[in-house]
Amino acid sequence: MNITIDREVLLENLNIISRGLPNKSPMPIITGIKFYATDVDLFMTSSNNDISVEVTVSDQSLNIVEAGSTVVPGRLFIDIIRKINSKKVNLFLSDDRILIIKADRGEYKLHIMDALEYPKIDFVPLENPLVLHSDIIKSLVKETVFATAQTEKKPILAGVNFSHNGGNLVVTATDSFRLSQKITSIAEYSDFNLTIPNKSLDELVKALDNYDGDVSLYFTQNRLLAQFRNVCFQTRLLEGNYPDTSRLIPSTFPIVIKFNKDELVEAVERVSLLSPRDKERDKEITYSIIKLSIRKDRTVEISTNNTVYGDAREEVIPTYVDAENPITIGFSSRYLLEALKSFMSTEISLNLTGEIRPFVIRGEKDANLTQLILPVRMD
Amino acid sequence: MNITIDREVLLENLNIISRGLPNKSPMPIITGIKFYATDVDLFMTSSNNDISVEVTVSDQSLNIVEAGSTVVPGRLFIDIIRKINSKKVNLFLSDDRILIIKADRGEYKLHIMDALEYPKIDFVPLENPLVLHSDIIKSLVKETVFATAQTEKKPILAGVNFSHNGGNLVVTATDSFRLSQKITSIAEYSDFNLTIPNKSLDELVKALDNYDGDVSLYFTQNRLLAQFRNVCFQTRLLEGNYPDTSRLIPSTFPIVIKFNKDELVEAVERVSLLSPRDKERDKEITYSIIKLSIRKDRTVEISTNNTVYGDAREEVIPTYVDAENPITIGFSSRYLLEALKSFMSTEISLNLTGEIRPFVIRGEKDANLTQLILPVRMD
Numbered sequence: 001m002n003i004t005i006d007r008e009v010l011l012e013n014l015n016i017i018s019r020g021l022p023n024k025s026p027m028p029i030i031t032g033i034k035f036y037a038t039d040v041d042l043f044m045t046s047s048n049n050d051i052s053v054e055v056t057v058s059d060q061s062l063n064i065v066e067a068g069s070t071v072v073p074g075r076l077f078i079d080i081i082r083k084i085n086s087k088k089v090n091l092f093l094s095d096d097r098i099l100i101i102k103a104d105r106g107e108y109k110l111h112i113m114d115a116l117e118y119p120k121i122d123f124v125p126l127e128n129p130l131v132l133h134s135d136i137i138k139s140l141v142k143e144t145v146f147a148t149a150q151t152e153k154k155p156i157l158a159g160v161n162f163s164h165n166g167g168n169l170v171v172t173a174t175d176s177f178r179l180s181q182k183i184t185s186i187a188e189y190s191d192f193n194l195t196i197p198n199k200s201l202d203e204l205v206k207a208l209d210n211y212d213g214d215v216s217l218y219f220t221q222n223r224l225l226a227q228f229r230n231v232c233f234q235t236r237l238l239e240g241n242y243p244d245t246s247r248l249i250p251s252t253f254p255i256v257i258k259f260n261k262d263e264l265v266e267a268v269e270r271v272s273l274l275s276p277r278d279k280e281r282d283k284e285i286t287y288s289i290i291k292l293s294i295r296k297d298r299t300v301e302i303s304t305n306n307t308v309y310g311d312a313r314e315e316v317i318p319t320y321v322d323a324e325n326p327i328t329i330g331f332s333s334r335y336l337l338e339a340l341k342s343f344m345s346t347e348i349s350l351n352l353t354g355e356i357r358p359f360v361i362r363g364e365k366d367a368n369l370t371q372l373i374l375p376v377r378m379d
Numbered sequence: 380m381n382i383t384i385d386r387e388v389l390l391e392n393l394n395i396i397s398r399g400l401p402n403k404s405p406m407p408i409i410t411g412i413k414f415y416a417t418d419v420d421l422f423m424t425s426s427n428n429d430i431s432v433e434v435t436v437s438d439q440s441l442n443i444v445e446a447g448s449t450v451v452p453g454r455l456f457i458d459i460i461r462k463i464n465s466k467k468v469n470l471f472l473s474d475d476r477i478l479i480i481k482a483d484r485g486e487y488k489l490h491i492m493d494a495l496e497y498p499k500i501d502f503v504p505l506e507n508p509l510v511l512h513s514d515i516i517k518s519l520v521k522e523t524v525f526a527t528a529q530t531e532k533k534p535i536l537a538g539v540n541f542s543h544n545g546g547n548l549v550v551t552a553t554d555s556f557r558l559s560q561k562i563t564s565i566a567e568y569s570d571f572n573l574t575i576p577n578k579s580l581d582e583l584v585k586a587l588d589n590y591d592g593d594v595s596l597y598f599t600q601n602r603l604l605a606q607f608r609n610v611c612f613q614t615r616l617l618e619g620n621y622p623d624t625s626r627l628i629p630s631t632f633p634i635v636i637k638f639n640k641d642e643l644v645e646a647v648e649r650v651s652l653l654s655p656r657d658k659e660r661d662k663e664i665t666y667s668i669i670k671l672s673i674r675k676d677r678t679v680e681i682s683t684n685n686t687v688y689g690d691a692r693e694e695v696i697p698t699y700v701d702a703e704n705p706i707t708i709g710f711s712s713r714y715l716l717e718a719l720k721s722f723m724s725t726e727i728s729l730n731l732t733g734e735i736r737p738f739v740i741r742g743e744k745d746a747n748l749t750q751l752i753l754p755v756r757m758d
Contacts, residue, residue: 076652076688083649098689105694106649111687270462270485273455308490309455310477315484 001037001068001093006061007084013044013055014078016231019203020046020053021074032071034118037064050200052121054232068093069115080108123234124225129216130189134208137215140171141201143182143342143369148198149175159195161242172245178335179245183368194219195242200235207233249372253351255327257300258320261348265340267302267314272333274312275304289376293328319347329355330378339371380416380447380472385440386463392434393457395610398582399425399432400453411450413497416443429579431500433611447472448494459487502613503604508595509568513587516594519550520580522561522721522748527577528554538574540621551624557714558624562747573598574621579614586612628751632730634706636679637699640727644719646681646693651712653691654683668755672707698726708734709757718750
């Protein structure tokens with residue numbers, strides 16, 4: 001193999017390839033990037049347990065002097081290309097199992113691995129795509145993925161569920177204490193129900209970072225392939241049935257209060273500084289519990305009591321109140337903050353049904369986005 | 380105590396006070412900030428094992444309704460004031476050992492500690508100052524502190540030595556593998572020799588961040604007090620005799636090479652990516668050893684050999700070479716990078732005396748700044 005390419009083009013593709021590199025692996029070959037140069041194109045591949053990425057480079061700056069293939073140490077190779085500031089990079093595979101990187105007055109000789117040992121990756125056939133715009137994918141993930149479970153207790157909840165039924169795409173995430181759901185209509189496509197690991201979605205969004213355009217999605221029973229530009233990004237799907245969440249979201253709300261979102265966020269952040277840390281429900285994550293009260297005079301108070309350090313109280317002026325009686329709910333401030341940050345609306349509404357019943361957050365400009373939080377019982 | 384003050388003024392002073400707060404302490408009172416309001420001024424104090432800070436606030440926005448004193452949980456109090464975005468803050472000490480912070484529609488009640496339990500801090504008397512400009516102090520620290528020892532093996536080497544003898548202030552730091560030294564002339568003052576802990580100097584530089592002006596330094600046998608604006612910043616000094624380093628720096632150099640500093644930094648950073656990690660000399664810090672060779676044709680090569688991943692080689696074009704014979708030295712790339720970054724000069728010189736003898740780095744525009752590095756023996 002002997003190729004020359006613009007460093008910037010190579011780096012841009014490596015940034016996408018890096019999404020599929022494992023942090024560590026008992027199989028050294030997997031920590032490498034596979035290069036495969038034909039007479040016209042350069043293919044680069046990375047793969048870990050969840051994600052496989054392949055890019056096809058046919059940039060006009062690419063000059064393939066000699067075809068060939070190899071596997072190079074992944075992160076090290078990317079670090080070198082990142083640090084180099086030459087315009088061109090030459091990659092030359094010498095006979096003695098060494099890849100020579102030449103860039104200006106620098107020369108790097110990397111011990112390579114055998115391309116034949118690299119596992120063969122089965123990509124989903126590129127047939128019958130569901131086409132979504134990259135902006136849609138990015139916002140669907142941003143609106144839901146934070147609500148997935150971070151622990152392995154119920155593996156299926158560590159994914160976001162995409163369910164399609166007669167024109168409506170319902171995207172759902174829940175860790176069983178809160179739920180995010182976005183409903184959106186898509187072009188005609190057969191029904192499907194698949195659950196994508198949260199980490200894969202984070203990586204997909206990063207891979208789409210500099211891309212603005214259509215993405216073709218292909219899937220089988222256990223894999224999803226996102227294809228855009230010169231990139232194939234494939235992830236495994238989570239096995240098992242995603243729980244039916246359709247009955248969890250209340251449909252009528254006797255109590256509705258609306259706020260300026262930023263004012264509410266700031267008040268909650270301040271009060272949270274004093275909220276006691278509750279590790280009961282989930283050992284790995286710290287919850288800080290705050291209270292929200294609608295008082296008799298229809299003012300709203302966010303507060304917390306901390307036996308160690310003291311108490312905090314903020315009055316927030318709602319832009320709208322519809323409540324017959326005073327009510328107080330207690331909940332994780334982190335859940336509320338994460339939910340609020342998923343809205344692009346300036347004004348959001350809190351929709352309550354009772355002190356220990358789930359409440360729902362909606363935004364005037366975020367059609368069909370529902371954030372639901374389960375309150376905790378207050379003393 | 381009952382005072383009102385502009386939040387911004389309070390926060391600015393708290394940022395300086397935070398320099399003296401311990402991260403943790405077996406004595407809870409020490410993690411607090413002491414407030415002491417007279418009828419005209421507000422004093423705030425923080426203190427840890429090394430550093431004590433006191434600010435005197437007599438800002439025109441300060442309104443002392445009632446004098447008094449208390450100790451509040453330090454980091455929590457600062458976090459709250461930082462998060463508040465009101466213009467004014469009211470601090471009111473209620474009878475039941477609670478400090479009430481009022482800001483706009485927010486109210487925070489902090490459990491306080493007893494001001495009488497706060498340790499009395501002995502500040503150095505403000506007599507006979509040595510006056511240095513804040514810029515001088517900042518650059519003296521930046522040029523030397525990185526070369527102090529990070530371990531506790533030889534406690535005195537974890538400080539920067541300031542020695543004054545007949546008009547010359549000699550500032551020295553060494554971890555016994557490298558040495559930084561800056562000589563500067565100061566106004567008439569009696570001789571002194573003191574060693575300031577590296578962490579205290581880092582905190583002093585942060586405390587001086589927004590200050591541009593003269594700083595008065597006062598010292599005793601074991602303490603140094605820096606006084607500027609409304610701030611008293613005191614640190615303990617390290618005990619013991621600082622080693623005599625005067626004979627370590629060679630005075631004549633048979634080999635001199637000059638480089639564009641940035642080009643050398645970039646080449647060294649790239650080659651370091653492949654340098655083997657050597658933990659022999661100091662278990663806690665990773666060294667990456669690289670080689671610099673002046674070749675027969677007077678070109679200069681930076682290189683490294685890594686049995687695991689491969690080799691790296693960069694040719695750097697010197698702006699000047701004075702060398703009779705080829706020579707190769709090996710050394711820690713981190714030491715060289717940290718030394719190079721201490722210079723403001725565009726062109727720097729490497730001054731060599733032999734393959735295993737200390738070499739010296741100087742900058743054309745950095746008068747009297749010497750960076751010395753001890754090479755390692757290469758195989």
